[in-house]
Structures are given as structure tokens and as C-alpha cells.
Amino acid sequence: MASNHHRLSGAPVAEAVDSAAVRITDLTRSFGDRRVLDHIDLTIARGEFTALLGRSGSGKSTLLRAVAGLDHGTVGSGEILVPERVSLVFQDSRLLPWSKILDNVVLGLPGKDARGRGRAALDEVSLAKRESAWPHELSGGEQQRAALARSLVSEPELLLADEPFGSLDALTRIRMHRLLRRLYETHRPAVLLVTHDVDEAVILADRVLVLDDGDFVQDLRIDLPAERDPGDPGFQHYRTTLLGALGVLPAHRTKEQS
Amino acid sequence: MNLDIARTGGGTATVTGGPQKAPPASAPPPGPAPEAGGLVPALQRRLGRGKSIPFGRLLGPLLIIATWWAASAAGWLDPRKLSSPTSVLYSAQDLWTSGRLQDSVQTSLSRALLGLLIGVAAGVVLALASGLSRIGDAFVDGTLQVKRSIPNLALLPLLILWLGIGETMKVVVIALGVLVSVYINTHAALVSIDARYVELAEAQGLSRWQFLRKVVLPAALPGFFTGLRLAVTAAWLGLIVVEQINATSGIGYMMFQAQQYAQSGIILVGLVLYGTFGFASDALVRLVEGRVLSWRRTITA
Numbered sequence: 001m002a003s004n005h006h007r008l009s010g011a012p013v014a015e016a017v018d019s020a021a022v023r024i025t026d027l028t029r030s031f032g033d034r035r036v037l038d039h040i041d042l043t044i045a046r047g048e049f050t051a052l053l054g055r056s057g058s059g060k061s062t063l064l065r066a067v068a069g070l071d072h073g074t075v076g077s078g079e080i081l082v083p084e085r086v087s088l089v090f091q092d093s094r095l096l097p098w099s100k101i102l103d104n105v106v107l108g109l110p111g112k113d114a115r116g117r118g119r120a121a122l123d124e125v126s127l128a129k130r131e132s133a134w135p136h137e138l139s140g141g142e143q144q145r146a147a148l149a150r151s152l153v154s155e156p157e158l159l160l161a162d163e164p165f166g167s168l169d170a171l172t173r174i175r176m177h178r179l180l181r182r183l184y185e186t187h188r189p190a191v192l193l194v195t196h197d198v199d200e201a202v203i204l205a206d207r208v209l210v211l212d213d214g215d216f217v218q219d220l221r222i223d224l225p226a227e228r229d230p231g232d233p234g235f236q237h238y239r240t241t242l243l244g245a246l247g248v249l250p251a252h253r254t255k256e257q258s
Numbered sequence: 259m260n261l262d263i264a265r266t267g268g269g270t271a272t273v274t275g276g277p278q279k280a281p282p283a284s285a286p287p288p289g290p291a292p293e294a295g296g297l298v299p300a301l302q303r304r305l306g307r308g309k310s311i312p313f314g315r316l317l318g319p320l321l322i323i324a325t326w327w328a329a330s331a332a333g334w335l336d337p338r339k340l341s342s343p344t345s346v347l348y349s350a351q352d353l354w355t356s357g358r359l360q361d362s363v364q365t366s367l368s369r370a371l372l373g374l375l376i377g378v379a380a381g382v383v384l385a386l387a388s389g390l391s392r393i394g395d396a397f398v399d400g401t402l403q404v405k406r407s408i409p410n411l412a413l414l415p416l417l418i419l420w421l422g423i424g425e426t427m428k429v430v431v432i433a434l435g436v437l438v439s440v441y442i443n444t445h446a447a448l449v450s451i452d453a454r455y456v457e458l459a460e461a462q463g464l465s466r467w468q469f470l471r472k473v474v475l476p477a478a479l480p481g482f483f484t485g486l487r488l489a490v491t492a493a494w495l496g497l498i499v500v501e502q503i504n505a506t507s508g509i510g511y512m513m514f515q516a517q518q519y520a521q522s523g524i525i526l527v528g529l530v531l532y533g534t535f536g537f538a539s540d541a542l543v544r545l546v547e548g549r550v551l552s553w554r555r556t557i558t559a
Contacts (some may be wrong), residue, residue, distance in 0.1 A: 087461075088461040090457075092454070097553055097554075098476040099476070103472075108468060150462075
């Protein structure tokens, strides 16, 4: 059993003030004989938007679940330090079908003003009017916006997202990218976004990690303006680099090389 | 949906307003299939069951009563074997005037209700015990699965030996039948909760109590109601069984006496009462279920 999950603040191992939002040391996870994460070290600074890219089976979801503390039952070692308040966005919106939207947003939120804060969070994702709707009455995009509101209402210091836009249509995804970036600018949590979409990573993140075969093969800073244009040559450069790290070069490059 | 959708052979679709009616003038006449590339009037297709009929569930029983009435009026039925609906109504009236009907109904209803309440409470408690804890599961579930395979009728001799033939035995027999239905369905719902919601509860940092209240119990409620509907049926079934055994009051006793004096009218009054109570109680549970599970209504509609 992996029992090496600690909270940064309050835990005896952590300093009083830590500039990091995530500190992972020598993390290993295995499924049977297969080592999915192989002695990984990672530090994510407070307020840093990091995207984690990788092919399916590269271990990116395993890493995210380990950071979220949801990998009970897996075998491994290492140390993970995280802040007090961590939120998680799933690929599916995972709203409870028997709870109205506002009740879903404030699920587990402590405090007397929980509902007021929930309403404010719904307002931020433009769903203020749908607070007493049932989840299935909302469109896929609206459901995922409600899920975003649920994860941000607790003012997390670390936001974990596991391919949060993977099941949305292309147009909705573009809108969700803008919304997530805007919410990030307002709340400034550290973000660890797992995705297999290179464009999504470059559009959203300030730092992109590529995980392959249990270890990082790329750690790239994205030095682009906040409003990003996929047609921009700088954008293309990052895109090509990352695709290369993932072992998928654009078609024209492959031709040139052969 | 009042749209005429005309498909062309090429696969593009044009949508025009207006209610569906006779094919437009430009469409080919019905008859032999049009050659490839030709246009056919778009059909509105529906393979579902369509809209529900208001009070539709009453239609079958009403048809049976109407047939019975007509057959009696036409003199096709021997009144000694099957009285006419009119004489059944007279029998009911006589029973009402003498006060026997009210007494019998009250006795039977309180037996069924008491058995139902005890059975539901016990079923829910046992389902929670075994659905929420591994120790409870180890002790309770196997036992209840064994009980499930023994019909109540088989337990009857033992129960009479232990509890006599009084009210206690009657209520216990009813409660046992109810308990099993409620237990099986509630337990199944409790242990089959979507792992994704468990994960969500962990990620949101819910306490055990919050997890129970916000996730586990609402998720198990549909299963409980399925069990409850079966339980209500089980309660009436149990009631009918115990009222045949040395009863000295109740609807069953009233029918038993009528059998001695060949009063088929009174027997039918009893049957109609059983049927009405069964039908009404099921409708009541459905109504409550619809209210409580209102989040599901729009999904299934």
C-alpha cells in the first residue's frame, strides 16, 4: 500500500512556508511486474500552470491519481507533498445525478456560507441561473462547467485535472480552454493538467512535461503571451518539439527525414 | 415534433415546417418503389411505446368487471357458482350495515400494515448493516440468502409451533416476506454503487457520514423502492396465507365462513377487497417513488 501522501502544511516534514505546491520525491508505482512510474522527482511552484502530456499507458494518470491520493491499493514508494486544499476535475463531470447543480457544487464544502460561495462559483462559470437544475438537464459543456465550479469553490491551492475536456466536442473545448485560463488567472492555483492533446497543453500551460515509459522525457517552459494563437510560429515550434518528444513528428517532417 | 423531413437520395436533408399530413404534391405516388435516386416522402418513425394513457392501468380490470356484468345479466352464469356484480354489491352493503365489513377490513389492514412496517424496518436495517460493513456482510448476507430460498409457507409449521396461531404469528409471517424483498433489493443497490462516485467523495474530502448521506443513501433509494413495491405485494400475499389458518377475524375469515354457507357473493367481496388493496397500495408506492426520485423522472420520460 502506498502510504506516502502528505499535506505540505501541517505535516511535520514540511517547512512552514514552501514555495512549492507539489513536491514529489523518488516516486515509484507498479502494477504487477510493470513499473508505471520509475523513481520520479517533480516540483511544481505555487501558481504554476503545468500540463502533463503522455501517450496512453505512459503513467500520466497514475501520477495524477497518486498526487490526488486516490491510488490506494497500488504498490509503490516515494514521497508526495501537497497543499492543504487540493481539488480534482475528472474527465466526466461526475455530478451526482440525484443532487441539484448547486448541491453538487457545494458537495463537501464546509462553512455556513457554503451555498453563497457555491452561487458565486456558479456565476463565475455563467451557470447562476441553473443552480436548481438536475445535472442531466445540462449540456455536456455546462456539466463540465459545473464540475469546474465545484473544484474551484474551495479555493484550492492545487487544481488537478484528468483530461477534463476529453469528452467534449471541439467547439465546446475551445470555449472551455478560455474559461479555464480565465479562472486560473483569477484564482491562481497551481494546476496539474493531464492531457494527450499537445495543442491543449500549449494553449493552456506555462510548463509542459512529457512522460514516457515511467519517466519524464521533456520539461518545457512555454514562453508565449497569455492569449495564444495556434497559428503563431512560436506556438508551432513548441508543438513540433512536444510531438517529437511523444514520438509523433508532423507528416512533412517525417518526409524530409526519410 | 411537427416537422416534415424530406430526405433526398444524395443524403442532404431539408426541413420544412407544418404538421405531418398527406405526402406533398411533388412526392411520387405510393405504390411501386421509386427507382434509385428518386425522392420518397419522409416518414416520421417511432419505435418506442409512445405516450402513456391516463389511468390506463385501470382499463384491464374495468374490462373484466364489464364482461362479468354482461355475462351475469345475460344469464350465462350460475349464481350459485358466481354471483352477479349486483348481488356482490348487495352482499357488501349487508356486510357494511352489520358492521362485519368494517371490522374485517380493519383487522386485515392493521395486520398487513404492522407486518409491512416491521418487515421494511428490519429489511432496511439489515441491508444497511450488510451493505455498509464487511463484518455485517459476512454475518447477515449469507443468512438472508438462505432465508430467501425457504418459502414462508415452509416456515409456517415451525412458526405456529413457536408463536401459536394468534396475531403475533400472523404479523411475523407477513414481516418475514416483506423483509426479504426489501433486504435483497436495498442491499443490491447499496453494494453496487458506482465506484466513480466513491472516488468523487474521496476527492471532495467527504466525511464518512457525509458520504453516506449525500452519495450512498440517495444512490440506493431506487433499489429500496423496487424492494418496497415487491414488499407490499408480499405483505398482501402473507396476509391471505395467514388468514386461511384458524383465523377468527379479518377478510380471510369472512370469506372462509361464506364458503361454509355457500355465499359466493361474500367470497367475491373479499377477493375484490384484496385486489383493490393490492392495486391501491402499489399505486401509492409508485406515487411516493415518483415524488422522491423526481431526479429520475425526466431521464426516463
